Amino acid sequence: MTTSFPITAAGSAIDSTPTLRPSAHFTAERAWLNDPNGLIQYKGVYHLFFQTNPHGTTWGDISWGHATSTDLVTWTEQDVAIPCTPEEMAFSGSAVVDSRNTAGFADQERGETALVAIYTSAQRATGDGPAIQSQSLAFSLDDGATWSRYAGNPVLDIGSEEFRDPKVFWYGGDDGHWVMVLVEAVERTVAVYTSPDLINWTLASRFGPAHAVGGVWECPDLFPLIVEGTGETRWVLVVSLNPGGIAGGSGAQYFVGDFDGRTFVAERLTDSPHLTDYDWLDYGRDYYAAVSFDNVADGRRLMVGWASNWQYANETPTAPWRSAMSLVREVTLVRSGDGRHRLVQRAVLPADRGAVRVFETTVPCGPDDLTTLAVHGEGDERLLVIVDGRERTISCDRTVSGDTGFHPDFPSVDRAPIPEECGDQLDLQIIVDAMIVEVFAAGGLVTFTEQVFPRSNYDRVSSV
Ligand code: FRU
Numbered sequence: 415m416t417t418s419f420p421i422t423a424a425g426s427a428i429d430s431t432p433t434l435r436p437s438a439h440f441t442a443e444r445a446w447l448n449d450p451n452g453l454i455q456y457k458g459v460y461h462l463f464f465q466t467n468p469h470g471t472t473w474g475d476i477s478w479g480h481a482t483s484t485d486l487v488t489w490t491e492q493d494v495a496i497p498c499t500p501e502e503m504a505f506s507g508s509a510v511v512d513s514r515n516t517a518g519f520a521d522q523e524r525g526e527t528a529l530v531a532i533y534t535s536a537q538r539a540t541g542d543g544p545a546i547q548s549q550s551l552a553f554s555l556d557d558g559a560t561w562s563r564y565a566g567n568p569v570l571d572i573g574s575e576e577f578r579d580p581k582v583f584w585y586g587g588d589d590g591h592w593v594m595v596l597v598e599a600v601e602r603t604v605a606v607y608t609s610p611d612l613i614n615w616t617l618a619s620r621f622g623p624a625h626a627v628g629g630v631w632e633c634p635d636l637f638p639l640i641v642e643g644t645g646e647t648r649w650v651l652v653v654s655l656n657p658g659g660i661a662g663g664s665g666a667q668y669f670v671g672d673f674d675g676r677t678f679v680a681e682r683l684t685d686s687p688h689l690t691d692y693d694w695l696d697y698g699r700d701y702y703a704a705v706s707f708d709n710v711a712d713g714r715r716l717m718v719g720w721a722s723n724w725q726y727a728n729e730t731p732t733a734p735w736r737s738a739m740s741l742v743r744e745v746t747l748v749r750s751g752d753g754r755h756r757l758v759q760r761a762v763l764p765a766d767r768g769a770v771r772v773f774e775t776t777v778p779c780g781p782d783d784l785t786t787l788a789v790h791g792e793g794d795e796r797l798l799v800i801v802d803g804r805e806r807t808i809s810c811d812r813t814v815s816g817d818t819g820f821h822p823d824f825p826s827v828d829r830a831p832i833p834e835e836c837g838d839q840l841d842l843q844i845i846v847d848a849m850i851v852e853v854f855a856a857g858g859l860v861t862f863t864e865q866v867f868p869r870s871n872y873d874r875v876s877s878v
Contacts, residue, residue, distance in 0.1 A: 431732040433871055436847040437769045438487040439721065439738040440464075442479055446471050447737040448727065449579075449633060449703035450718040451478055452495075452509030452531050454558075455710045460486055461558050462718065462739070463531070465506060468494050471736040472728045476503035478533065480558075486716070486742040487764040495561045496533060496552050505547065506579040506633055507533030511709050512553075516592070516611040519553040519564075529554040530612055531561065532594065534578040535568050547577045549596065551612060570607065570615045576600045579633045582612070583708055585675045593618075593675065595651070599630040604653060606636075608676060618676035621651065625692045626667050628658025633666075633703040636678060637715055639747040641755060648747055648755055649673035651680070652695060652717075654703050656724050659694075661828040663725035664702040666695040670747070670755040681755070691755050697830035698810060698853070698862035699723045701740055716762070717743050721850050721863055726821035731867050738850055740863055748859075750835060758858040761845055771846040773875045779803040780838035786878045789844055789851060791870035797851055798878075801840055806832040808840070808855050808862075816868030830860045846872045 435441055445466050452463035459482050466479035478496035481489040496504040509531045512519065519528035531552045539545040548568035552561045570580075576599040585593045585608075594607040594615060602623035607615040622631065635652040651669045659665015670691035671680035681691040695704055696719070704719030719740040722730065730736055742762040747755055764770055777785040783803035790796035798811040811827045812818065818825040832840055833856045843854040848871055853862040866872065 429734060434732050434849040434867060435735065436738050436850050438764050439741060439847050439850050440481055440489040441735045441738045442466055443491050444734045445479065446473060447479065447720070447735070447739070448473065448722070449506045449720050450705055450739055451506050451533070453705060453707040453716075453718060454509045454511065454529065455707055456511055456529060457557055458711070459484060459558070460707065461509065462489060463495055463509065464739070466494070468497065471734060476505060476536070478504050478531070482558075485764070486762045492559070495558075496531060496563070501538060503536045503538065505534035505536045506703065507531060507549070508581045508705065508708065510582050510584065510592075510612075512612065514588075517551070517553070517613055518611070520555060526555045529558050532580045532582045532612065534580065536578070544575045546571065546573060547575060548572075549580050549594070549615075566613065569613050570594075574598065576630065581633075581635045581705060583637070591675070593636070595634045595636045597631040597634055597653070599632060602627045602631045602655075604631065604634045604651065604678075606676060606678065619678070621669075621678045621680070622653070624669065624680065626655055626658050626660075626665070629655040629664075631655050633705060635705040636673060637706055638673070639715060639745070642746055642748045644749070649678060650745075650747065650757065651678050652704060656702070659702075659723075660697055661699045661826065663699065663723040663823060666702060666704050666719065667692060668695055668757060693756060694830075695719070695757070696861045696863050697808075698828050698864045699826055700850075700865045701861070701863035704740070706745070715745050717745055717759075719863065721865060723823075725823040729820045730865060731817050731820050732849070740850070741845065741847075741852060750833075756833070756859055759854065759861050760858050761843075761852060761854060763845070769847065771873055773844040773846075774842070775875075776839050776841045777801050778838055779806065779832050779836060779840040783838070787842075787844075788876050788878045789846060789872050790874060790876065791868055791872045793868075793870050795868045795870070797864060797866055797872070799842065799844065799853060801832070801842075803832075803838065808832055808853075808860060810851075810853060810862045810864050812864050812866055815864075815866040818867075828862060828864070830855070830862070832856065833859045835859075844875060
């Protein structure tokens, strides 16, 4: 396999990093990309909107890009859905199918159904006065192909400069209501609002600060899951934060608890003031702003994260595109022996693997065991996966993974505890797709997402 070493050439017409472009992880053809937005399935098509700069390969002029797929691994980029304007950028948010026409955007006599995007209007800083972040709507009457801003925007404005990333879903049956979770970023709180019509919103409750608070909170999500093997439902609240993530820089945590349509209550052990049901969504450096799809026909809870980290996202060595999404992950919920709940994540893989390599193995992790696996191509650049039974940790070491010199924070060794339920055997699934490595350990209880920029694409795993 031959590769040319990546050369950053923003705006150049030539794809200077063709072999680094992943195949099943979405990248924009010629643009910057950050958070996934507006994830929704409608009429059999999965829609992935994303934060993009239509004018370049670094963050700026933020708009909603758009891609579609029917299998979650082959994505077709569409026209920009919600462009920035001279007044505002379109920050992160979500999308819903307004099948009851609560907002009144659809002409139901003509058989229309509105898809409605709820995004943050981030006012451009002008130098006079604060740049307010408020929540706005855009809608589509042609199954997501084209979008119009609602004339009554914004629909939720509290005069804050740090109030963003609305995730909206319908709670209950015909007499239910819309729920919006969004962050008061600096306060490290998730605010819960409710609405009958997507237009008029009422504050219902707040959650936080809790668990990791070393950075601003961003991009929350809230969804129910049935605890595997029981008929019980628990709600999962996902909160990204930057910096302050477990591996440094950007990271995502989750809480498990109950939600009654207005208030999320995280679980605690009896007699303990501390939350018990929380964990990191991923222990690598590159899994941020992860949110789930709405309206998935078969009821699976499918999530996608942005596979990068704000520490160095603007400097990763690819062109004329920058950053990828993670693979889509199906998440389920299990109960451990001690009564705590944990998310299990499984990657949705292409039926025809193509350039995506998947390695599966089980390694011992008893008190005397130490195993190092090298994921590599030709040459000695490699990502190491180290399973240390003595310390009961799994690590991903990318200090010699290829080009690491573009930012001092990029080379890293990231670590996660081996879950107790593994005993002395740890199963590993290592997925490699050009510049993204995703590791699923312990059946998906622990994951790592790591970018790598090798000269020779990784296509093998050796034990060292
Ligand atoms: C998270 C984030 C969001 C914001 C968006 C702007 O990565 O900072 O809070 O809406 O990116 O692009």
